[in-house]
Amino acid sequence: MKKLINAPERVLDDALAGVAAAHPDLSVDVGARTITRAGGPTTGKVALVSGGGSGHEPLHGGFVGPGMLDAACPGEVFTSPVPDQLLAAAERVDGGAGVLFVVKNYTGDRLNFRMAADLAADEGIAVATVTVDDDVAVRDSARTAGRRGTGATVFVEKIAGALAERGADLPSVVDMAERVNAATRSFAVALSACTPPAAGRPGFELGEDEIEIGVGIHGEPGRRRERFRSAKDTVATCMDAILDDLPPVTGEGTIVMVNGLGATPLIELYVVFNEVAAVLAEKGATIARSLVGDYVTSLDMAGVSITVCAADAEMLSLWDAPVNTPALRWGV
Amino acid sequence: MKKLINAPERVLDDALAGVAAAHPDLSVDVGARTITRAGGPTTGKVALVSGGGSGHEPLHGGFVGPGMLDAACPGEVFTSPVPDQLLAAAERVDGGAGVLFVVKNYTGDRLNFRMAADLAADEGIAVATVTVDDDVAVRDSARTAGRRGTGATVFVEKIAGALAERGADLPSVVDMAERVNAATRSFAVALSACTPPAAGRPGFELGEDEIEIGVGIHGEPGRRRERFRSAKDTVATCMDAILDDLPPVTGEGTIVMVNGLGATPLIELYVVFNEVAAVLAEKGATIARSLVGDYVTSLDMAGVSITVCAADAEMLSLWDAPVNTPALRWGV
Numbered sequence: 001m002k003k004l005i006n007a008p009e010r011v012l013d014d015a016l017a018g019v020a021a022a023h024p025d026l027s028v029d030v031g032a033r034t035i036t037r038a039g040g041p042t043t044g045k046v047a048l049v050s051g052g053g054s055g056h057e058p059l060h061g062g063f064v065g066p067g068m069l070d071a072a073c074p075g076e077v078f079t080s081p082v083p084d085q086l087l088a089a090a091e092r093v094d095g096g097a098g099v100l101f102v103v104k105n106y107t108g109d110r111l112n113f114r115m116a117a118d119l120a121a122d123e124g125i126a127v128a129t130v131t132v133d134d135d136v137a138v139r140d141s142a143r144t145a146g147r148r149g150t151g152a153t154v155f156v157e158k159i160a161g162a163l164a165e166r167g168a169d170l171p172s173v174v175d176m177a178e179r180v181n182a183a184t185r186s187f188a189v190a191l192s193a194c195t196p197p198a199a200g201r202p203g204f205e206l207g208e209d210e211i212e213i214g215v216g217i218h219g220e221p222g223r224r225r226e227r228f229r230s231a232k233d234t235v236a237t238c239m240d241a242i243l244d245d246l247p248p249v250t251g252e253g254t255i256v257m258v259n260g261l262g263a264t265p266l267i268e269l270y271v272v273f274n275e276v277a278a279v280l281a282e283k284g285a286t287i288a289r290s291l292v293g294d295y296v297t298s299l300d301m302a303g304v305s306i307t308v309c310a311a312d313a314e315m316l317s318l319w320d321a322p323v324n325t326p327a328l329r330w331g332v
Numbered sequence: 333m334k335k336l337i338n339a340p341e342r343v344l345d346d347a348l349a350g351v352a353a354a355h356p357d358l359s360v361d362v363g364a365r366t367i368t369r370a371g372g373p374t375t376g377k378v379a380l381v382s383g384g385g386s387g388h389e390p391l392h393g394g395f396v397g398p399g400m401l402d403a404a405c406p407g408e409v410f411t412s413p414v415p416d417q418l419l420a421a422a423e424r425v426d427g428g429a430g431v432l433f434v435v436k437n438y439t440g441d442r443l444n445f446r447m448a449a450d451l452a453a454d455e456g457i458a459v460a461t462v463t464v465d466d467d468v469a470v471r472d473s474a475r476t477a478g479r480r481g482t483g484a485t486v487f488v489e490k491i492a493g494a495l496a497e498r499g500a501d502l503p504s505v506v507d508m509a510e511r512v513n514a515a516t517r518s519f520a521v522a523l524s525a526c527t528p529p530a531a532g533r534p535g536f537e538l539g540e541d542e543i544e545i546g547v548g549i550h551g552e553p554g555r556r557r558e559r560f561r562s563a564k565d566t567v568a569t570c571m572d573a574i575l576d577d578l579p580p581v582t583g584e585g586t587i588v589m590v591n592g593l594g595a596t597p598l599i600e601l602y603v604v605f606n607e608v609a610a611v612l613a614e615k616g617a618t619i620a621r622s623l624v625g626d627y628v629t630s631l632d633m634a635g636v637s638i639t640v641c642a643a644d645a646e647m648l649s650l651w652d653a654p655v656n657t658p659a660l661r662w663g664v
Binding site: 002003004005006007011012014015016017018019021022023054055057058062077191192208209211228230231232234258262263264265266267268269270271272273274275277287290292294297299300302303304326329330331332 | 344389543605609632
């Protein structure tokens with residue numbers, strides 16, 4: 001294992017110190033493992049708090065800032081954040097209008113966010129939770145009951161975050177978050193496994209021409225392995241799975257994310273985007289907005305996830321609203 | 333070789349079609365291989381044109397847009413763009429105030445940009461050229477006489493692009509581009525080689541615990557190979573080389589880029605940034621601005637480059653000016 005780290009047990013502390021040094025707009029508490037907006041809570045605004053295992057950067061710390069999250073809580077690599085950490089984040093960002101926990105659907109994450117919500121409620125903080133479960137590859141797994149939460153998290157955090165920034169109340173923000181999750185589906189393929197620093201070896205082995213179809217963002221196995229043929233064929237597999245499960249995509253237009261899993265060159269992501277656009281055009285669907293890049297990664301895994309959101313006009317308007325975070329920035 | 337492509341000879345065409353589909357603000361001519369701003373030339377503004385081999389995305393196409401480049405000309409992977417292509421771009425973006433070619437210091441690039449400049453002059457387009465040569469790792473190589481051009485290209489394109497956007501004339505924009513290049517140095521290390529699609533195999537082999545010190549962005553060899561010890565030691569090697577060669581960094585503040593070469597997880601880039609910040613703090617230097625992410629890549633190479641610009645107040649002001657491109661966006 002070669003990684004640009006000092007020691008496996010120091011990765012998260014060192015990276016958080018790097019986030020603090022690089023982003024003066026963020027307040028990073030390395031000890032408490034919280035990343036919040038500098039300047040403290042926004043009075044009267046619903047606060048969005050997300051978190052999950054590290055190794056998926058820029059998710060979630062890269063999405064903290066005006067227009068998106070108020071706080072992110074990184075756990076150890078591929079390990080859920082703990083309840084005290086989530087509670088500390090909720091306390092720090094609560095501006096009196098309540099807190100929305102954005103949780104990816106993994107059993108450990110759900111449990112720890114639920115415990116934190118109970119602890120926060122004991123302190124008089126109103127907490128609601130939205131669970132993101134957009135990955136149509138598998139129904140249940142060792143880590144989840146139901147679908148896994150992956151790329152849609154970016155869409156929920158952006159769109160519900162924009163609504164919160166406009167001053168909407170907690171039930172309205174919850175409703176929007178749930179609508180975005182319901183309108184969004186993802187599917188991923190891996191060309192190689194990732195190597196968690198503490199494990200020191202890849203989570204699985206793929207043959208010289210094999211790809212894992214429907215892989216999870218921790219290297220969980222997917223639906224099957226198959227021989228790689230072409231970007232076009234791979235995208236067809238992903239898009240079939242997504243569109244089978246998605247509400248009609250012929251409305252206001254889709255928001256499409258072609259997301260690198262960590263080790264995939266951007267030139268390949270654009271080749272994939274071109275194939276996604278061709279499939280959607282064939283279905284009569286319009287791509288209204290898009291993201292191409294690394295947004296929800298899986299350490300050094302080579303591969304791609306595709307996320308499609310069948311957006312309505314309100315979602316598009318909120319997507320376009322200003323956002324000012326390390327990983328998404330426009331309109332400011 | 334596993335890559336998310338359809339065929340090695342189609343990579344660039346497919347990727348350019350993907351860029352066109354993803355970015356309606358850009359005008360992509362797949363046949364002519366030019367990426368320009370939608371809407372045509374800006375009358376009275378100096379136009380910035382850059383280009384180089386593909387495989388370094390988002391460089392240069394991802395930097396086309398208001399506040400930065402007017403056009404990018406991607407060659408085949410790791411292959412210089414051709415003179416006719418560069419001439420076509422100059423013709424498309426010339427707004428009557430002249431064109432600045434931003435050229436990375438590789439022999440093929442310099443030759444072809446020079447031929448294009450001659451052809452453009454024959455058509456009455458005023459062309460000036462700035463050559464970027466920031467990589468302190470090696471003095472000469474198979475591809476270059478003198479230092480190679482790498483990360484500083486982003487700084488030159490951003491800062492000189494902002495000055496052009498403010499309406500400065502060609503000599504002023506040239507002068508600023510040269511000042512930025514003179515104030516900026518880079519150094520890179522690789523943990524693995526990249527695999528060009530047409531070659532189908534890695535450019536070199538590294539042992540299980542070896543890193544290449546001073547690698548180039550096409551996988552050119554660097555100064556030496558050594559055993560990887562820690563991010564801290566690796567950064568110390570890079571920063572010694574950079575700071576030995578850079579003007580004093582104790583002025584207005586530095587702009588620092590910690591750049592992933594393609595396959596390096598963002599969490600590792602933040603670990604590296606933390607070590608860079610520690611070295612600069614020890615020297616009494618301030619980090620005024622920073623970029624952490626993949627900006628100048630080398631396909632699927634694992635590794636990092638560090639770029640430091642000893643910026644003056646004018647450069648910082650131009651850095652902060654609005655920019656609206658796929659890969660850099662703020663202030664708009």
